[in-house]
Amino acid sequence: MLLGVKNLVKEFGGVVANADISFKLEKDEIVGLIGPNGAGKTTLFNCIAGYYKPNSGKVFFDGKDITGWPAHRTARAGIGRTFQVMRIMPNLTVEENTMIGGLCRTNNPRVARKEAQEILKLVDLTREANAYPTALPIATQKRIELARALATKPKLLMLDEVAAGLNPLETKEIIQTLQRIKEERNLTLFLTEHVMEFIMAISERVIVIAAGRKIAEGQPEEVAKEEKVIEAYLGERYAKGK
Amino acid sequence: MGQTIKDIFSFEEYPRYERIGLLIFIVIILIFPLVVGHAYSRAVMIKFLLFALFGIGWNLIGGYGGQVDLGQAKNVGFGAYTTALMMVWWNTPFWITVPIGMIIAAFESFGVAYPMFRLKGHYFAIATLCVALVWKELFIFWDWTGGARGVEIPVKATADFVHMQFPSTIYYHYFVFFLFITQLLYMNWFKKSKLGYELQAVRDNEEAAASLGINVTWTKVKTYTITGGLGGVGGSFMAVYYLYIDPDLVMPLDLSILIAMTVLVGGAGSMWGPIIGAAILIPLDMYLGAWLALIGGKYGIDYMIYSFIIMIIAAREPKGIWGIVERMRRKG
Numbered sequence: 001m002l003l004g005v006k007n008l009v010k011e012f013g014g015v016v017a018n019a020d021i022s023f024k025l026e027k028d029e030i031v032g033l034i035g036p037n038g039a040g041k042t043t044l045f046n047c048i049a050g051y052y053k054p055n056s057g058k059v060f061f062d063g064k065d066i067t068g069w070p071a072h073r074t075a076r077a078g079i080g081r082t083f084q085v086m087r088i089m090p091n092l093t094v095e096e097n098t099m100i101g102g103l104c105r106t107n108n109p110r111v112a113r114k115e116a117q118e119i120l121k122l123v124d125l126t127r128e129a130n131a132y133p134t135a136l137p138i139a140t141q142k143r144i145e146l147a148r149a150l151a152t153k154p155k156l157l158m159l160d161e162v163a164a165g166l167n168p169l170e171t172k173e174i175i176q177t178l179q180r181i182k183e184e185r186n187l188t189l190f191l192t193e194h195v196m197e198f199i200m201a202i203s204e205r206v207i208v209i210a211a212g213r214k215i216a217e218g219q220p221e222e223v224a225k226e227e228k229v230i231e232a233y234l235g236e237r238y239a240k241g242k
Numbered sequence: 243m244g245q246t247i248k249d250i251f252s253f254e255e256y257p258r259y260e261r262i263g264l265l266i267f268i269v270i271i272l273i274f275p276l277v278v279g280h281a282y283s284r285a286v287m288i289k290f291l292l293f294a295l296f297g298i299g300w301n302l303i304g305g306y307g308g309q310v311d312l313g314q315a316k317n318v319g320f321g322a323y324t325t326a327l328m329m330v331w332w333n334t335p336f337w338i339t340v341p342i343g344m345i346i347a348a349f350e351s352f353g354v355a356y357p358m359f360r361l362k363g364h365y366f367a368i369a370t371l372c373v374a375l376v377w378k379e380l381f382i383f384w385d386w387t388g389g390a391r392g393v394e395i396p397v398k399a400t401a402d403f404v405h406m407q408f409p410s411t412i413y414y415h416y417f418v419f420f421l422f423i424t425q426l427l428y429m430n431w432f433k434k435s436k437l438g439y440e441l442q443a444v445r446d447n448e449e450a451a452a453s454l455g456i457n458v459t460w461t462k463v464k465t466y467t468i469t470g471g472l473g474g475v476g477g478s479f480m481a482v483y484y485l486y487i488d489p490d491l492v493m494p495l496d497l498s499i500l501i502a503m504t505v506l507v508g509g510a511g512s513m514w515g516p517i518i519g520a521a522i523l524i525p526l527d528m529y530l531g532a533w534l535a536l537i538g539g540k541y542g543i544d545y546m547i548y549s550f551i552i553m554i555i556a557a558r559e560p561k562g563i564w565g566i567v568e569r570m571r572r573k574g
Contacts, residue, residue, distance in 0.1 A: 049453065050452075051449065051452075070452070070457075071449070071452035071453055072451075072452045072454075072455050072456055072457045072458070075452070075453055075454060075455035076455040080453070081453050083449070083450070083453075087447045087449050087450035087453075088446075088447070088450070089442070089443055089446035089447050089450060089451075090446055091442065091445070091446050091511070092442055092443070092446060096439065096442075099439070100439050100440065100442075100443045100451075100454055100456075101454045101455075103436050103439060103440060103454070103455075103456075104454055104455030104456075107436050108436075109434060109435065109436055109439060110245070132572055135572075148450075148454060149453070149454075151454075152454055152455055
C-alpha cells in the first residue's frame with residue numbers, strides 16, 4: 001500500500017466536504033477520483049497533500065502516518081501534485097519553475113537545473129525552457145506544473161483536473177505524456193477529473209465520490225454502470241429510467 | 243568552493259548591455275571624487291551609495307521575497323549603535339564592530355521574524371513598522387544608549403583605517419563604495435543560491451512553493467534574518483561617517499520608508515532597482531530641498547514634489563522603473 005486514507009472527515013464550518021472516506025492506493029497504479037462538481041475531490045487532495053488538516057481520520061503514505069503534515073513535508077515525503085487552478089510562478093522562466101522542484105532533493109542549483117532540463121525534455125517543453133510561463137497557452141502551462149511536480153521526484157503524483165480546459169487533441173497528448181512518464185519514473189498516479197473520456201481512458205481503477213461520500217470503487221467500465229454513479233451524475237430520473 | 247567563487251563574481255546571466263552598464267557605473271563612481279571637488283555634491287554621492295547599499299540589503303526580503311518590510315531602520319540602528327558604543331566604551335576597531343553589529347541585527351530579526359510572518363501583506367508591513375518604532379523608543383528611553391542625546395564618537399588625532407576616521411570625504415566615498423560592492427556581490431550569489439530560488443518561488447506563489455517541498459515560513463524567516471544583518475553594515479558606516487548618532491538619525495520611520503521606497507521606485511527584485519531608486523530619490527531629496535530653502539525658505543515644497551513623483555511611479559509603473567525595461571525585454 002502506497003497511500004491509505006482511513007475514515008477521513010473534513011468540515012468547513014459545519015459544511016461536510018469529505019465524510020468518512022476510506023480507500024487505498026497500491027504502488028504502480030493509475031487511479032482516478034471522479035465525482036460531480038462540488039463532490040469534494042479537491043478537498044480530499046488538499047487533505048492528503050497537507051493543505052488542509054482533516055477534522056478526523058488518518059492518512060498513511062509509504063508506511064508513515066502523515067495525517068496533518070504541512071504541504072512541504074508531504075512533498076518531501078514523495079507526494080507531488082498539480083493544482084486545479086494553476087499556480088505557476090510568473091516571474092521565473094519555465095526552466096526555473098522546474099528546477100525549483102528539483103531543489104527539494106538537492107542543495108545544488110546546478111544539479112537541479114540539469115535535472116530540470118531532462119524533465120523538460122520528457123514533457124516536451126525544451127523549446128519553451130527560457131520563456132516566461134504567463135505568455136504560454138494553457139496546455140503548456142499544465143505541462144509546466146507537471147514538470148515541476150516531477151522534479152521533486154515523487155512516488156505518488158496527484159493531478160487535479162489536469163485535462164480541464166484542454167481540447168480533445170491536447171487531452172490525447174497529455175494522456176500519452178502521462179503514460180510515458182509513469183513508465184519512465186515508476187510513478188503511481190492519482191487523478192481527479194470530471195472529463196469522463198479522459199479518466200476512463202487512463203485509469204485502471206476509479207473511486208467515485210458524491211456529496212463528500214465515497215459511493216463506488218472499481219474498474220472504470222463497471223463503475224460507469226452502477227446505478228448510484230449514474231444517479232450522482234445525471235440525477236435520479238435517469239438512473240431509474242435505465 | 244570554486245563554484246561559489248564563480249557564482250559570486252560571475253554576471254554572465256545578465257545581458258551584455260547590462261554588464262556594460264554595470265561597468266560604466268563602477269567607473270563613474272571610481273572617478274567621481276577625483277573630478278568633482280564640490281563638497282555638497284560629494285556628500286550627495288556618498289548618501290546615494292549609502293542608500294543603494296541599504297536598498298540591496300532590503301531587496302532580499304522586499305524584492306526577491308516580495309515582503310514589504312517597513313522596519314529596516316531598526317537594523318541600521320543596531321549596526322550604528324554597536325559601532326558607536328563599542329568605540330566609545332572600549333575603543334574597538336571598526337572592522338570588529340561591523341560583524342558584531344550584523345550579528346545583533348540578524349539575531350533580533352530572527353527573534354521577531356517567526357511571529358511576524360504569521361501575518362501577510364499589509365499586516366506584515368504594519369508589524370515591521372511597529373517593531374522598528376518600539377526599538378526607537380527604547381533607544382530614546384534607555385540611559386546606556388545615550389538616550390535622546392545620542393552617542394558621540396571621539397575624534398582621533400590621526401586618520402586611520404582601524405577606526406575609519408579620515409580627514410577628507412574622499413576616503414568615505416571609496417569606503418562606502420567598497421561596502422556597496424561587497425553587498426552587490428553577495429546579492430549576486432544569493433539569487434543563484436538555493437535559498438534565493440526558494441524565496442522567489444515563495445514570492446510568486448506560496449501554495450506552489452509548498453507543493454515543491456519549500457517550507458514557506460522558514461524561507462521568509464531565514465531571508466529576513468539575512469536582511470537584518472545586511473542593514474547593520476550601513477548603520478556602522480553611518481556611525482563613523484557622521485561621528486554622532488541618535489535615534490532620530492539612524493532609527494526613524496522616514497529612514498525605513500525611504501529604504502523601501504528606493505527599491506520599490508527603482509524596481510524590486512532586480513540588481514538595478516536599488517541603484518536606480520537611490521539615484522533618483524537621493525539627489526532629488528538633497529538638491530531640491532537645498533534649492534527651495536535657498537530661494538526664500540520654501541521648506542516643505544520639496545516633500546510635496548517628492549511625494550508626487552513617488553505617487554506617479556507607484557500608479558503608472560508598480561514594478562518600478564526597472565520594470566519597464568524588464569517588460570520590454572520579455573516582449574522583444
